Amino acid sequence: MKKTFTKFALAGLMASTMIGGAAAEDTIKVGILHSLSGTMAISETTLKDAMLMLIEEQNKKGGLLGKKLEAVVVDPASDWPLFAEKARELIEVNGVDAVFGCWTSVSRKSVLPVFEELNSLLFYPVQYEGEESQRNVFYTGAAPNQQAIPAVDYLMNEEGVERWVLAGTDYVYPRTTNKILEAYLKSKGVAEEDIMINYTPFGHSDWQTIVSDIKAFGSAGKKTAVVSTINGDANVPFYKELGNAGIKAEDIPVVAFSVGEEELAGLDTAPLVGHLAAWNYFQSADTDANAEFIDTWQAFVGDDNRVTNDPMEAHFIGFNMWVEAVEKAGTTDPDAVIDSIVGVTVPNLTGGYSAMMPNHHITKPVLIGEIQEDGQFETVWETSGTVVGDAWSDYLDGSKDLISDWRAPMSCGNFNTATGKCGGSGS
Amino acid sequence: MRSGETFDDKFIQVRLPTLTRLFKAGGPMSLLKSILVFFCLFAGLTGQAFAQADAESLRNLVNELAKGKYAETEQQIEALVATGNPAAAPVLKALGVGNLYFRKSDNAVFIARKSGKTFVLTDPLTLEPTGEAGKREIKKIKVNNKLRRVVRAALGSLTLQAPDPEVRRSAASAIFKAKDPDSIPALNVAIAAETDDGVLKVMEQARAAAVLNSDLDASDKLAAVATLSEMGNRDALSLLIGLQSTAEGDLRDAAVSAAAKIEKSIAAWDTAQNVWYGLSLGSVLLLAAIGLAITFGVMGVINMAHGEMVMIGAYTTFVVQELIRTSAPGLFEYSLLIALPLAFLTSGVIGIGIERGVIRWLYGRPLETLLATWGISLILQQAVRSLFGPTNREVGNPDWMSGAFELGQMTITYNRMWIIVFALVVFAALMLVLKKTPFGLYTRAVTQNRRMAASMGIRTPWIDALTFGLGSGIAGVAGVALSQIDNVSPNLGQGYIIDSFMVVVFGGVGNLWGTLVGAMTLGVVNKFLEPYAGAVLGKIFVLVFIILFIQKRPRGLFALKGRAVEA
Numbered sequence: 001m002k003k004t005f006t007k008f009a010l011a012g013l014m015a016s017t018m019i020g021g022a023a024a025e026d027t028i029k030v031g032i033l034h035s036l037s038g039t040m041a042i043s044e045t046t047l048k049d050a051m052l053m054l055i056e057e058q059n060k061k062g063g064l065l066g067k068k069l070e071a072v073v074v075d076p077a078s079d080w081p082l083f084a085e086k087a088r089e090l091i092e093v094n095g096v097d098a099v100f101g102c103w104t105s106v107s108r109k110s111v112l113p114v115f116e117e118l119n120s121l122l123f124y125p126v127q128y129e130g131e132e133s134q135r136n137v138f139y140t141g142a143a144p145n146q147q148a149i150p151a152v153d154y155l156m157n158e159e160g161v162e163r164w165v166l167a168g169t170d171y172v173y174p175r176t177t178n179k180i181l182e183a184y185l186k187s188k189g190v191a192e193e194d195i196m197i198n199y200t201p202f203g204h205s206d207w208q209t210i211v212s213d214i215k216a217f218g219s220a221g222k223k224t225a226v227v228s229t230i231n232g233d234a235n236v237p238f239y240k241e242l243g244n245a246g247i248k249a250e251d252i253p254v255v256a257f258s259v260g261e262e263e264l265a266g267l268d269t270a271p272l273v274g275h276l277a278a279w280n281y282f283q284s285a286d287t288d289a290n291a292e293f294i295d296t297w298q299a300f301v302g303d304d305n306r307v308t309n310d311p312m313e314a315h316f317i318g319f320n321m322w323v324e325a326v327e328k329a330g331t332t333d334p335d336a337v338i339d340s341i342v343g344v345t346v347p348n349l350t351g352g353y354s355a356m357m358p359n360h361h362i363t364k365p366v367l368i369g370e371i372q373e374d375g376q377f378e379t380v381w382e383t384s385g386t387v388v389g390d391a392w393s394d395y396l397d398g399s400k401d402l403i404s405d406w407r408a409p410m411s412c413g414n415f416n417t418a419t420g421k422c423g424g425s426g427s
Numbered sequence: 428m429r430s431g432e433t434f435d436d437k438f439i440q441v442r443l444p445t446l447t448r449l450f451k452a453g454g455p456m457s458l459l460k461s462i463l464v465f466f467c468l469f470a471g472l473t474g475q476a477f478a479q480a481d482a483e484s485l486r487n488l489v490n491e492l493a494k495g496k497y498a499e500t501e502q503q504i505e506a507l508v509a510t511g512n513p514a515a516a517p518v519l520k521a522l523g524v525g526n527l528y529f530r531k532s533d534n535a536v537f538i539a540r541k542s543g544k545t546f547v548l549t550d551p552l553t554l555e556p557t558g559e560a561g562k563r564e565i566k567k568i569k570v571n572n573k574l575r576r577v578v579r580a581a582l583g584s585l586t587l588q589a590p591d592p593e594v595r596r597s598a599a600s601a602i603f604k605a606k607d608p609d610s611i612p613a614l615n616v617a618i619a620a621e622t623d624d625g626v627l628k629v630m631e632q633a634r635a636a637a638v639l640n641s642d643l644d645a646s647d648k649l650a651a652v653a654t655l656s657e658m659g660n661r662d663a664l665s666l667l668i669g670l671q672s673t674a675e676g677d678l679r680d681a682a683v684s685a686a687a688k689i690e691k692s693i694a695a696w697d698t699a700q701n702v703w704y705g706l707s708l709g710s711v712l713l714l715a716a717i718g719l720a721i722t723f724g725v726m727g728v729i730n731m732a733h734g735e736m737v738m739i740g741a742y743t744t745f746v747v748q749e750l751i752r753t754s755a756p757g758l759f760e761y762s763l764l765i766a767l768p769l770a771f772l773t774s775g776v777i778g779i780g781i782e783r784g785v786i787r788w789l790y791g792r793p794l795e796t797l798l799a800t801w802g803i804s805l806i807l808q809q810a811v812r813s814l815f816g817p818t819n820r821e822v823g824n825p826d827w828m829s830g831a832f833e834l835g836q837m838t839i840t841y842n843r844m845w846i847i848v849f850a851l852v853v854f855a856a857l858m859l860v861l862k863k864t865p866f867g868l869y870t871r872a873v874t875q876n877r878r879m880a881a882s883m884g885i886r887t888p889w890i891d892a893l894t895f896g897l898g899s900g901i902a903g904v905a906g907v908a909l910s911q912i913d914n915v916s917p918n919l920g921q922g923y924i925i926d927s928f929m930v931v932v933f934g935g936v937g938n939l940w941g942t943l944v945g946a947m948t949l950g951v952v953n954k955f956l957e958p959y960a961g962a963v964l965g966k967i968f969v970l971v972f973i974i975l976f977i978q979k980r981p982r983g984l985f986a987l988k989g990r991a992v993e994a
Binding site for chain 1: 497524525541567569571572573575576579604661662664665666667668669670671672693700701704707708711808809812816817818819820821823824829830831838840841842843912913914915916917918921922954957958961962963966
């Protein structure tokens with residue numbers, strides 16, 4: 001029994017290396033590092049499929065530099081240290097030229113040293129807390145100034161909100177984002193007692209106390225709103241409780257940064273109409289490019305009801321930027337691509353263009369959408385142009401003096417303008 | 428309402444020839460008659476013309492909604508309300524819920540409802556069906572939260588005198604929320620005419636809210652404060668606190684004391700509310716743990732795949748609802764009742780399969796059981812993920828499970844209430860099975876003294892399998908209930924496995940009453956800690972508390988005594 005197993009395993013290994021060896025000659029390999037099992041599979045599996053679709057589409061157009069693209073998919077299984085191992089495997093064993101992947105900030109932090117050491121490229125497609133700029137990483141999701149700050153501005157100006165509940169899951173993204181938001185709100189003259197900050201564990205499912213706290217906090221004679229950085233699965237019971245407790249968007253609106261079309265797919269949205277989300281893309285965006293993207297996606301997964309979401313658009317932009325930068329450089333060599341990708345501009349799906357900035361963040365429009373009965377968002381407000389992603393927040397001590405510019409001669413991710421030195425502190 | 432207009436046009440065309448004929452008839456008598464008739468007709472005609480002009484202008488106002496952005500829409504709504512015409516109410520209602528569309532070709536406004544790939548159009552004023560339109564022919568009139576508020580207030584003032592008391596009540600509460608001083612005259616009229624005491628109260632409260640917002644005398648406002656003080660809930664408190672920052676003198680004092688009084692009563696209710704939340708959390712814990720109390724507590728199997736049995740129960744609910752949605756939508760309200768036995772059977776059969784296939788080879792080897800069942804839990808999760816996809820699945824709440832009602836100053840949501848009831852029913856049923864049926868007798872016999880039971884002719888392997896199946900089936904039933912409050916994803920079970928073990932160990936292994944008391948205690952303790960310590964710290968405190976408790980009483984709250992323990 002044991003022997004046969006070893007034999008099989010050996011045969012499997014040989015077969016895979018042989019395929020790898022034969023294909024290495026005429027394909028460019030692209031690594032996909034998204035969890036296909038474990039807690040994050042719920043969000044990340046979709047991104048794996050989106051990448052496969054983008055690669056297939058590019059191959060239909062004739063590939064890249066005359067070669068076909070080949071996707072290498074690995075499963076880091078929502079296990080953060082495994083992300084680093086799988087990233088190393090992708091780069092060293094499979095020899096990929098660029099990796100598209102990660103969702104949670106902790107998984108990104110875990111792979112950073114690997115990409116630095118092996119000098120490869122990572123395209124990170126999810127909105128994150130900022131306070132980071134790495135030479136080998138391209139942040140195609142939103143920085144806080146491309147999502148959180150405009151959302152708060154919207155509530156303040158359009159809805160007249162004066163009292164704020166900052167509710168989040170207890171980990172690095174909500175904590176940093178809320179720190180930035182708190183500093184921002186105070187700079188706008190919001191008093192300490194008008195801000196309530198609340199953290200819950202991952203996968204929190206009993207929201208009764210918090211929802212009733214929000215209700216109580218909202219009955220102090222001032223317009224109240226909830227800014228939610230609640231992540232992943234915890235959102236469904238949260239919104240169910242909100243709906244059942246009768247908290248209407250007209251009275252206490254909730255604006256979420258981690259709730260997209262995909263998350264709403266598991267919910268009856270009728271009681272939630274009017275609650276908000278801030279993203280850089282909604283499936284409801286009324287452009288030809290978006291209609292084509294949705295059609296291709298639904299045909300690719302063979303499901304007419306599958307939704308698209310913001311991180312998918314981020315991969316769409318990131319992938320096209322990489323393709324263009326490789327074509328510009330004429331090679332897939334990481335150093336050449338890092339030089340050529342800054343300034344590359346590609347169309348996004350909301351009718352504009354996104355450009356890669358020297359700080360390895362991109363320009364994006366900011367959209368505020370309200371949840372509709374059919375589980376889609378309707379854009380109720382958007383920035384007039386695109387917003388440049390800011391790696392280092394202007395509202396935090398210790399990061400407001402920092403800038404990032406990866407072009408020569410500066411080539412620094414955290415240049416301190418106060419001391420004039422590269423390598424200032426960041427959290 | 429094109430059809431309506433043509434009707435009016437025809438009406439006039441018919442009338443005019445009649446008039447001319449009358450004049451031609453001649454004769455003094457007939458002249459007098461005809462003058463009379465003429466006047467009557469004229470009056471009728473002008474009335475008709477006015478009504479027509481009204482309808483016409485209303486239609487124009489409605490069609491205006493097709494133009495402009497949010498700010499313009501707001502003005503257009505105000506113009507509609509200014510007509511005071513109740514015919515505008517359905518238009519506003521449709522606008523508020525996002526069913527109002529306009530046709531791109533001629534900017535005509537319709538109420539549209541999606542049916543399949545097309546939209547069914549209804550005339551917004553006559554409410555008669557006017558055909559269908561494709562998705563690309565019509566466009567939705569966008570509303571945001573601000574507009575929804577405006578619509579809500581507008582509907583309030585338009586429907587304040589509606590015949591249905593429920594409509595009047597919701598109209599009054601809409602005005603309460605809008606606190607628009609302009610609605611005071613309308614409220615006065617409505618209050619004078621109101622016959623229903625309950626509605627009258629809501630109207631007076633709405634008037635009080637509007638009065639506080641107006642520039643009426645201090646005496647009026649003092650009366651309003653008294654009304655709100657009597658109302659005594661958070662909404663009233665919110666208004667009174669708001670008043671404190673603007674009012675002066677007596678009024679301010681009255682507001683402060685009224686607010687203090689309300690705060691005191693709310694604080695008392697808060698304790699009751701916390702107990703309720705605790706019981707609700709406890710009932711969820713009980714549901715999740717009760718199956719484990721059998722497999723782990725009674726049989727002593729460390730079953731790490733227990734959470735997955737819950738998950739399978741939840742997915743069974745999903746499948747049942749999907750089937751109902753496609754084949755018999757009328758049964759949706761009963762979907763949970765239909766899902767219950769099916770979930771019990773599915774999880775139970777899978778449980779028996781696991782027991783027969785894996786666990787029975789591992790009795791007496793707890794570490795290996797733990798690892799094997801952990802492996803099974805991963806296999807089940809991945810199987811469900813491949814079968815149903817990694818994303819959340821929507822399990823709908825039937826109407827009787829949605830919404831909430833107020834009990835004093837407490838808000839009680841229906842789904843939580845039914846889950847408490849359900850948990851207790853499941854518990855009672857399980858007790859009954861174990862204490863009053865032959866199967867329960869055999870189970871107790873086998874777990875207390877296996878060899879003696881075997882000697883008495885009980886087929887112990889089958890009792891093992893069936894007991895494990897019973898525990899798993901109960902977990903599946905719990906999944907049906909949990910699908911109503913949590914998300915149905917492959918990870919559903921993982922969130923409950925630790926809590927379940929905690930409850931069983933705390934309550935006392937082998938004792939179902941211990942599980943009940945343990946679950947409720949942990950729930951209430953957790954909910955009393957949460958407001959002070961926060962959800963994260965609260966959970967940590969509960970864990971520390973249990974660890975300390977187990978140090979003191981290793982066998983849990985209700986320890987089994989006697990020879991069974993030694994066996």
